[in-house]
Amino acid sequence: MNAKMYTRDDMIELLRKHGINPTHQRIEIAYALFSKQEHLSADQILAIVNTKHSETSKATVYNTLNLFVEKKLIREVIVDPSKVFYDPNTYEHHHFYDVVSGHLTDIDAADFKISGLPQLPAGVITEGIDIIVRIRPQGVAA
Amino acid sequence: MNAKMYTRDDMIELLRKHGINPTHQRIEIAYALFSKQEHLSADQILAIVNTKHSETSKATVYNTLNLFVEKKLIREVIVDPSKVFYDPNTYEHHHFYDVVSGHLTDIDAADFKISGLPQLPAGVITEGIDIIVRIRPQGVAA
DNA sequence: CCAATTATTGGACTTTGTCTAATGATTTCA
């Protein structure tokens, strides 16, 4: 909710804090996600970092996003069968997903309780719980 | 949990009940899903219906699965960024997802309560809530 | 039986994402 302003220098610090070498391309990709504070697809990020002038390849965008996920700088949101969204918000939260527009909105997990979860099968551990509330504008056909 | 035995005639009845013309291909595709009672990808279904002899094309499998979803005979489970799973269980339920094996297991929604969901943005309606508990076998590396 | 409708098909096509081998940039440290 808070519209924190990020600079490229913030990105360098953030990358270092996560053990990622801050190259020019990585800084731009991080900046695209964190300055917008939005859920973006690889495609959208590729477009954003190349608007002024072409400077980052498709391969690097994918390499970098996968690296960021691995280093827990960002997380993936899997909700659309055709593409992954990347989320700069790694704080525990869930999502509204507008199935018409494809737009994602955060739901704070703090408010929020789940009870009656069955115990896990033996020998497994939980990685996380994803909750997606699928919504649709009133009056728009299915 | 119950291992109900389905016949092809059950499939014909089921298809008719959902307003779907029961063709040979549609019966086989429905039978693949309902007799196994498993979460299957289009790919797996294509393989199953063509094991004895080739009789159903890729286009028909996709056409048919989309039709089944539209007619609410089955539902989609979106959990793997690279493929959709189809679920013959349309009863309200959620999923364990083993991120290592890719296997899905049902969680009954009856047990199960969510509280503290924020109210919806104005002018939208809920389509459904998907809850995915991502699990991993103990001791397998991330 | 014919005409209209509905369903199936092979294969071209699109999109998302990965892989590879070559190149470019940075470190390391003698």
Place this chain on the structure above:
DNA sequence: TGAAATCATTAGACAAAGTCCAATAATTGG
């Protein structure tokens, strides 16, 4: 400093999931 090793980026080939199309096949209704 300067060469070698390491790390990062790249173009473009490739792969997999899924859609689209125009032709054919099957079914239906009169």
